[in-house]
Amino acid sequence: xxxxxxxxxxxxxxxxxxxVELIADKWTVVVLYGLSEGPVRHGELIELIGGISRxxxxxxxxxxxxxxxxxxxxxxxxxxxxEYELTALGAxxxxxxxxxxxxxxxxxxAVLDALDADPEPVADNR
Amino acid sequence: xxxxxxxxxxxxxxxxxxxVELIADKWTVVVLYGLSEGPVRHGELIELIGGISRxxxxxxxxxxxxxxxxxxxxxxxxxxxxEYELTALGAxxxxxxxxxxxxxxxxxxAVLDALDADPEPVADNR
DNA sequence: AGGCTAGGTTTCCGATAGGAACCACCGGGT
DNA sequence: ACCCGGTGGTTCCTATCGGAAACCTAGCCT
Numbered sequence: 001x002x003x004x005x006x007x008x009x010x011x012x013x014x015x016x017x018x019x020v021e022l023i024a025d026k027w028t029v030v031v032l033y034g035l036s037e038g039p040v041r042h043g044e045l046i047e048l049i050g051g052i053s054r055x056x057x058x059x060x061x062x063x064x065x066x067x068x069x070x071x072x073x074x075x076x077x078x079x080x081x082x083e084y085e086l087t088a089l090g091a092x093x094x095x096x097x098x099x100x101x102x103x104x105x106x107x108x109x110a111v112l113d114a115l116d117a118d119p120e121p122v123a124d125n126r
Numbered sequence: 127x128x129x130x131x132x133x134x135x136x137x138x139x140x141x142x143x144x145x146v147e148l149i150a151d152k153w154t155v156v157v158l159y160g161l162s163e164g165p166v167r168h169g170e171l172i173e174l175i176g177g178i179s180r181x182x183x184x185x186x187x188x189x190x191x192x193x194x195x196x197x198x199x200x201x202x203x204x205x206x207x208x209e210y211e212l213t214a215l216g217a218x219x220x221x222x223x224x225x226x227x228x229x230x231x232x233x234x235x236a237v238l239d240a241l242d243a244d245p246e247p248v249a250d251n252r
Numbered sequence: 253a254g255g256c257t258a259g260g261t262t263t264c265c266g267a268t269a270g271g272a273a274c275c276a277c278c279g280g281g282t
Numbered sequence: 283a284c285c286c287g288g289t290g291g292t293t294c295c296t297a298t299c300g301g302a303a304a305c306c307t308a309g310c311c312t
Binding site: 028 | 134137145174221
C-alpha cells in the first residue's frame, strides 16, 4: 500500500484524530461557519441555521468552547445577551471550513443527482 | 448582521446542506482520507483506520457509494477481494479533506491543551 | 398579576451508533 | 469426508444521541 507519511488521523487516540472527531460533525461545521465572520448571538445562530434546535446549538457551542475554539461572552443585562466568537485557535479553522462549504455549494447538486440515479434496480446480492 | 451572500448551507434542506451532512462525519472524513491516494481494499481500510468496526466501515462506504463519491470493485475471486476508489466527483474532495486533516495534525495538541486547561473550577451557574 | 424577552435546561421517546458474534464462500490440508 | 482459514458482510442487542416541547430564571412593562 502507498505511503501516508506517518499516519496520525488514522491512529485511534492521537490528538489529530480527536481534532477530526471534534469538527467533523454536521452541526459543528455549520456553527463554525456561522461564526466565521465575527461575533454572533445565540438567538441569531438559531434563526440563521435552519433546522438546529436550541439544545443542539448549546451543546455544540459548549463543546467548541471547552476545546478552545470559541469564546462565550455573557452580558449581565436583562433580557440576557450572549455572544460567541472564534478564538485565535478557532480562527485557524475558517479556511478549512470555507473550503468545505464551498465544495458543498459547488457539488451539492451532483451528489443529489447521484443519489436518485443510482438506486440499484434489483438482484442485489452483495 | 453581516452578509453571508445568500446562505445555502444554512438552509435546512438545500443540496449544499445535504452535502455537508454527508461528509461532515467522523468516519467519512477518515475513510475518504484513506482513499485519497488510490484504490484500497476493505481489509486494508480496516487495519489502516484505527478503531473502526467492519460494520461502520461498510456502512460508510455504502453511503459514499450511493452518493457517487466512491466506486466499488468486487473481484469474483476466492477469497473475495473488494476494492474501493474515489470517483471523479469524489476526487474533488481530496483537497478539502486534506486541508482538514492537516489542520487536525497541526492543531490537535492545542485543542487537547485547551481541554484540560479550561475545566472551569467552581461556581458554575450558567 | 400576568406577559414578554433571551438563553438554557429538562423530560420523554424514537432513531442511530457500534461492538460482538455469526454467515457464505471455496480451495487446501489431513 | 471433514474442518480450517482468509474475506467481506450482516444480524442482534444495547447504549447513546437527537429533536420537540415544556419549563426555568430574572427583570421590566402594562
